[in-house]
Amino acid sequence: MALIVQKFGGSSVADASRVMNVARRIIETYLKGNQVVVVLSAQGDTTDDLIEKAREISENPSKREMDMLLSTGEQISIALMAMAIHRLGYPAISLTGPQVGMKTNSCHTNARIEEVDGNRIKAELDAGKIVIVAGFQGIDENGDITTLGRGGSDTTAVALAAALNADLCEIYTDVDGVYTADPRVVPKARKLKDITYDEMLELASLGAKVLHNRSVELAKKYNVNLVVRSSMNGNDGTIVREEALMEKTMIKGVAYDKDIARISIIAVRDIPGVAYKIFKLLADAGINVDIILQSIGRGDTKDISFTIARSQLMETVDLINKNLDYIGAKEVNFTHDVAKVSIVGAGMANHPGVAATMFGALADADINIHMISTSEIKISCLVRWDEAEKAVQAIHERFGLAEEELE
């Protein structure tokens, strides 16, 4: 008998017929003799509707009250799912985040899990029930309801899998698994059988919207076996684990992100402490910086460039313009005509020439590279915004990702 945690997103439970479908799927797993814990998100547009209700009252609602409001969405889903399983003749019980002892800090709307008291869940599982848990939500030490922020339900599922020492944590989404590239851009993209936590982390932060980073980090920390699979079909999905056992390929996938902008601070003085000043300023303003590049000094000045989320561009430019003297820089320039294209693979560190192959693919496609950033397991290039898809296709083709059929 295995203990399996299954997470279903909002679109999988958007209406009554989808709830019934997911219920059948859950019961299938249960009837194989497994103990099953299910984590659900809010139905379809429920969260957006609740946010709209808050907006009608206040432009800047208290975060504590937003958590009070938004946590109702998942509570509705779990009650309906328990009813659906009952109707199909099987035992089930729904539990909220507070009820399962999902203890978090008090950072409302973006709380971190501190401890999971799985006793209630264990008791219900031992009583033979399918346990349906509200994702995304927890409780702080004051007894206040908190929410976990973006991707929170994935994080709930992984945290429960870790606390309950589950054999498997299945994340059901609207895609089949993790692909070598976005199939909408590269129709021949291939589904991966498995991928390491680190590769998944790079792919996630690079714009592949399959799993939220926090859930992958947590899975890595507690060595939880994750599977990403489709709620629409019975296909195998992709396993995320410490070591990729099946696929020893060098490059796992090509990702891209068009939601970025590039800022360059020109002619800052080439003395110690300048980078600290700049990035402390940005951090204090809550601006997340992705790639950072610093040019080699020319004379007594150098240029510092970095990328940020597109939505924060003007705010960031304003902030730096106001602080040009403090930073000791001459001017700022910026563009949103950029996209980031990346290749990810734990194998690349031991394979010289990977970067060259990628740059060659771009050159042959006549795509100019504006910035380059590398790590142990990824290489990212900035290209022109409207060339992102073409770049992904060229790279995917050059590395022969589609052809390596293992199935």
Add this chain to the structure above:
Amino acid sequence: MALIVQKFGGSSVADASRVMNVARRIIETYLKGNQVVVVLSAQGDTTDDLIEKAREISENPSKREMDMLLSTGEQISIALMAMAIHRLGYPAISLTGPQVGMKTNSCHTNARIEEVDGNRIKAELDAGKIVIVAGFQGIDENGDITTLGRGGSDTTAVALAAALNADLCEIYTDVDGVYTADPRVVPKARKLKDITYDEMLELASLGAKVLHNRSVELAKKYNVNLVVRSSMNGNDGTIVREEALMEKTMIKGVAYDKDIARISIIAVRDIPGVAYKIFKLLADAGINVDIILQSIGRGDTKDISFTIARSQLMETVDLINKNLDYIGAKEVNFTHDVAKVSIVGAGMANHPGVAATMFGALADADINIHMISTSEIKISCLVRWDEAEKAVQAIHERFGLAEEELE
């Protein structure tokens, strides 16, 4: 400084602008130097929408899961109200039933309050905050969410007022207060300044839909000062308390109920235990009986008549027909062409002739009386269904209820 509990129903918080209006009203009370605890129902049609969601999944959903589902409605209201008060610049915090320690038994969808742990509320009041509490909901000893059934939010408000030893519990509704008769039927009906708990109980159960009986019973038990007033205007409302101090009138009001039916069981044997058999049968089937009348025996048989809710008529008739032999009766007859008209007043016990006055008013209006039932503080008559309003008008006029203007 007084401690005031204010309860607002679902229509008072149905949309953003009404929420803002109620927020202003709450702040008014707060600015007079009072501590304020607010109890809210779910917005407008929210509860009906949630029930519909459950119906789409299951015709007979688990009561525990219904409570899980429905309790989200009030939680949405309280979060929005706290945001509204914040936006107007005042401190407020929302709390769910479980968070305020509203402890109930485990009778899901119709739970009874067993204990109220007011510590969290007291702490927030002491910190200067307006406390917004979700009505209708509680928590049982397993940590499961329960709901209190019909009129549950009124009951929550009174229970909190009792537990916190509040100076006043204000129930805001869509009417100005308690009237001597339904103003739609008797345009000259007068609003009462005050009324006793017992009178209010009789009026409520007689079809005046102002306050739910359970809340009045609870108020009587803990001697909570209740005020019923409108959320639409600043009028004084009606005080419900142990003794009516202002109005010493004999008759407080005339009520009617058209939602009833009458059943008669003809020629049951006139021996001990027959009534027990009948009403045990009905009680076991969950059928609530109102008026019961037993004729004087004729020979060795007698007739037993009673009234029930109109919606349960056929079910009740079927049940009795199936059990005629067991009961030892000859036949059943029934009608839904009846309505109950009642007068209520604690003073009537000491005033002979009240019943005669009522019967005289009906006789002069040419209205036939089909059944009569009396208690210490009320007299009810069954009349023809389509004569109910005319009966109320005639009685209201005869007792001169409109003329006794005290204001």
